[in-house]
Amino acid sequence: MKNIAILGASGSIGTQAIDVIERHPNDFNLIAFTVGKNIEFAQKVVEKHQPEIISVQNPQDVAVFSNYDVKVVSGDEGLIAVATYEKNDLVLNALLGSVGLAPTMRAIENGKDIALANKETLVVAGELVMAHARKYNVNILPVDSEHAAIFQCLNGEDDKQIKKVTITASGGSFRHLTRDALENVTVEDALNHPNWSMGHKITIDSATMMNKGFEVIEAKWLFDLDIAQIETILHKESIIHSMVEFVDTSVMAQLGTPDMRMPIQYAFTYPNRIEHKATALNLAEVAQLNFKAMDFERYRCLQYAYEAIKIGGTMPVVLNAVNEVAVAKFLNKEIGFLDIERMIKKEMDEHEVIMAPTLEQILALDAHYKNKEYEV
Numbered sequence: 001m002k003n004i005a006i007l008g009a010s011g012s013i014g015t016q017a018i019d020v021i022e023r024h025p026n027d028f029n030l031i032a033f034t035v036g037k038n039i040e041f042a043q044k045v046v047e048k049h050q051p052e053i054i055s056v057q058n059p060q061d062v063a064v065f066s067n068y069d070v071k072v073v074s075g076d077e078g079l080i081a082v083a084t085y086e087k088n089d090l091v092l093n094a095l096l097g098s099v100g101l102a103p104t105m106r107a108i109e110n111g112k113d114i115a116l117a118n119k120e121t122l123v124v125a126g127e128l129v130m131a132h133a134r135k136y137n138v139n140i141l142p143v144d145s146e147h148a149a150i151f152q153c154l155n156g157e158d159d160k161q162i163k164k165v166t167i168t169a170s171g172g173s174f175r176h177l178t179r180d181a182l183e184n185v186t187v188e189d190a191l192n193h194p195n196w197s198m199g200h201k202i203t204i205d206s207a208t209m210m211n212k213g214f215e216v217i218e219a220k221w222l223f224d225l226d227i228a229q230i231e232t233i234l235h236k237e238s239i240i241h242s243m244v245e246f247v248d249t250s251v252m253a254q255l256g257t258p259d260m261r262m263p264i265q266y267a268f269t270y271p272n273r274i275e276h277k278a279t280a281l282n283l284a285e286v287a288q289l290n291f292k293a294m295d296f297e298r299y300r301c302l303q304y305a306y307e308a309i310k311i312g313g314t315m316p317v318v319l320n321a322v323n324e325v326a327v328a329k330f331l332n333k334e335i336g337f338l339d340i341e342r343m344i345k346k347e348m349d350e351h352e353v354i355m356a357p358t359l360e361q362i363l364a365l366d367a368h369y370k371n372k373e374y375e376v
Contacts, residue, residue: 001026001027001028001029002027002028002029002089002090002268003029003031003032003087003088003089003090004017004021004028004029004030004031004088004089004092004268005031005032005033005082005083005085005088005091005092005112006018006030006032006033006034006092006094007033007034007079007082007083007091007092007093007094007095007100007103007118008034008035008094008095008096008100008118009033009035009041009042009045009094010035010036010038010041010042011094011095011096011199012199012202012260013092013117013199013260013264014033014092014094016261016264017261017264017268018045018049019261020261020264020265020268021049022048024265024274027268027269027274028268029049030045030049030051031051031052031053031085031087031088031089032051032052032053032054032082032085032087032088033045033054033082034054034078034079034082034095035054035055035056035057036057037057037058037061039056039061039064042054042056042065043064043065043068046065046068046070047068050069050070051070052070052071052085052087053070053071053072053073053081053082053085054070054071054072054073054082055072055073055074055075055078055079055081055082056073056074056078057074057075058074058075059074059075061074062074076099076102079095079099079102080102080103080106082103083103083104083106083107083110083112084103084106084107084109084110086110088112089112089113090112090113090114090115090141090267090268091103091104091112091113091115092115092117092143092264092267092268093107093114093115093116093117093118093121094117094118094143095118096118096120096199096201096202097118097120097324098120098124098320098321098324098363098366100118100120100121101120101124101125101129101359101362101363102363104116104118104121104129105128105129105132105359108129108132108133108136108138109132109136111136111137111138112138113138113139113140114133114138114139114140114141115141115143115264115267115268116140116141116142116143116144117143117144117264119144119211119214119215120214120320120324122217122218122221123214123217123218123316123319123320124316124317124320124321124362124366125359125362126217126218126220126221126222126316127221128359128362129221130221130222130224139270140222141267141270142218142222142263142267143260143263143264143267144215144218144263145241145258145260145262145263146167146168146215146241146242147215147218147219147222147242148241148254148262148263148266148267149240149241149242149243149253149254149263150165150167150219150222150223150242150244150254151222152254152266153242153243153244153252153253153254154223154244155271157244157246157252159223159224161246161247161248162223162225162229162244162245162246162247163245163246164229164230164231164244164245165219165223165225165229165230165231165242165243165244165245166231166232166233166242166243166244166245167212167215167216167219167231167232167233167242168232168233168234168235168238168240168241168242168243169209169212169232169233169234169294170206170234170235170236170237170238171209171234172203172206172208172209172211173189173190173191173192173206173207174189174207175234175236179297179298182337182338183336183337183338184336185337187330187331187333190203190204190207190330190337191203191204200331201324201327201328201331204327204330204340205323205327207337208299208301208327208337208340208341209299209301209302210301210302210304210305210323210340210344212232212299212302212305213301213302213303213304213305213306213308213319214305214320216230216232216302216305216306216309217305217308217309217316220309227306227309227310231294232294232302233291233292233293233294234291234292234293234294235290235292236290237286237289237290238258239255239256239257239258239281239286239289240253240254240255240289241253241254241255241256242254255281256281257278257279257280257281259278259279261276261278262276300341300345301323301340301341301344304319304341304344304345305319307348308348311353312353312355313353313354313355313356313357314351314353314354314355314357314361314362314365315348315351317357317362317365317366317369318347318348318351318365318369319344319348320366321365321366321368321370322343322344322347322348322369323340323344324370325343325369325370325372325374326339326340326343326344326374327340329374329376335376342376343374343376347369
């Protein structure tokens with residue numbers, strides 16, 4: 001029985017992780033979790049799973065759980081308390097945004113293996129996080145389907161024999177539209193992803209292709225790759241999740257249906273596998289797989305991500321923070337779809353990069369850009 005702690009239990013990844021736990025009650029136990037303001041959801045999970053500690057966002061919500069046999073904490077300190085809980089065997093970081101960075105670092109310091117679904121942790125501080133994991137001999141297990149695919153393709157292989165990694169992209173909600181047509185797309189249109197069931201923020205990131213840009217940056221740090229070794233390709237079926245080409249030109253790919261529970265479960269069971277109780281891939285029904293070269297002029301956010309990681313230092317921090325603000329503004333219908341990339345480009349052009357930033361500098365810069373007043 002493995003004790004699982006989930007940071008961000010009420011989000012898309014968090015709820016699917018709870019489903020994995022419920023499908024395998026003899027293998028996993030939900031020992032701890034965090035939620036934001038979704039208190040009704042938290043109550044239901046506490047009643048069903050009886051965790052030992054949970055965290056809520058607002059201190060006033062702690063009293064709601066006075067009749068439950070569970071320790072309740074709150075705020076940023078609560079996130080860290082759950083992440084570092086002594087009985088955790090594995091911490092799933094499914095938080096949105098850079099708020100997931102500090103709990104991850106503290107969990108690593110406490111020797112907890114990390115199942116990482118929080119992209120921003122590696123985007124803004126990948127070098128620091130991976131160095132920390134090596135220092136404390138902790139596993140960072142990727143949950144993103146693309147990185148879980150690469151991770152599985154490299155199982156038992158010599159990392160030094162990697163020639164290139166190819167990360168696939170569905171193209172998102174607007175893959176059929178010309179660039180000119182993107183000026184007037186709506187929030188509702190953007191949230192209609194063709195393949196995956198995800199939260200609002202990541203669905204918008206998929207439509208702009210920033211999500212893929214974040215994955216490129218993550219892959220660099222997770223697998224110690226040069227950025228020139230990482231390419232992206234359009235693959236609308238989302239059946240091949242990633243591929244690895246080795247120096248002898250052999251290519252290994254990981255295939256599966258678009259179901260996030262599979263990579264979540266693999267992170268939970270690594271290095272072993274257990275039955276995944278879901279529909280298996282049937283290639284005869286799929287019939288064909290399609291691929292198309294990436295158009296960086298069409299998907300400029302992906303281009304900005306490559307530029308940010310090539311520059312290095314604090315540039316990915318700016319990329320991530322401004323994107324987070326811009327996506328929120330788009331979801332609130334304050335700006336247009338293409339204004340997201342315009343905001344990012346402007347701030348990247350004006351930023352004075354700090355090389356080899358400390359964690360404190362990263363967090364301060366992140367806060368600066370998230371609290372800044374923007375003109376669009």
